[in-house]
Amino acid sequence: MHTEGNMHTKENSCCCSFEDCKLTTDWLLSRTRHRPKIAVVCGSGLGLLADDVTNKQTFSYEDIPNFPVSTVPGHEGRLVFGHVNDKACVFMQGRVHLYEGYSLCKVTFPVRIFKLMGVETIIVTNASGGLCEDFKVGDIMLIKDHINLPGFAGQHPLCGPNDERFGIRFPCMSDAYSKDLRKLAMSVSSDLGYSNFMREGVYCMVSGPNFETIAEARMLHVLGSDSVGMSTVPEVTVAKHCGLRALGISLITNKVSLDYSPRGEGQP
């Protein structure tokens, strides 16, 4: 069989086998006493989410065997173990993306490490563009569902042979984002007085690295997307596959242009 150029064939299917994951997990477990139950993936510019962690222990991605290394500004590239309100957590200060040249298998490698370390809940955050006309810059959108656009084109982290030690061949994705966690997040934000900028919606992943053309943005909007970004979907897909509870949070950092008329320059 000819395999060149097709990373999902049997011969070249996985750069992150169960054994690779185990090696990385054991490496971390032997170097930290922390046993996190909650993992948080910090999106672009959101590394400060780990600022309030107590009893911190950090590892640079480049020191962790097999771990992918962030190449984008705003992604510090370190794992932070510690506690938030007495809950044992691990934060990824920075993630890697498909557009950096990483396979989705590598992009989602940390999620499987968290699972093997004993994590039960994952909070995945991102910076995204708002497509929903009601959204304002600075709004926080709880992700209720996603559209996996690269997945439609065969760029999917679960392509290739399925290892049942992680999860089943055909995982259900209709409930990838925990309803209970969304309810809890809404209730906590209301208690904090944040209701004015809390939203709920559908996040669409594109591969990037370019931002959308106006025609593309209109298409994504018509398809039911409320925000668009370049991450999160692979991580949540792999989290669901291996039985983690997921909460997805999108910070709306810009409004995506849906019409040709205003602010003219350079537009068709």
Ligand SMILES: O=P(O)(O)O[C@@H]1C[C@H](O)[C@@H](CO)O1
């Ligand atoms: O890691 P996230 O999804 O927050 O990063 C977003 C998408 C691109 O990497 C970058 C573009 O602004 O921010």
Ligand SMILES: Nc1nc2[nH]cnc2c(=O)[nH]1
């Ligand atoms: N694709 C995409 N990613 C983003 N990340 C932050 N804003 C945007 C956006 O407008 N489009």
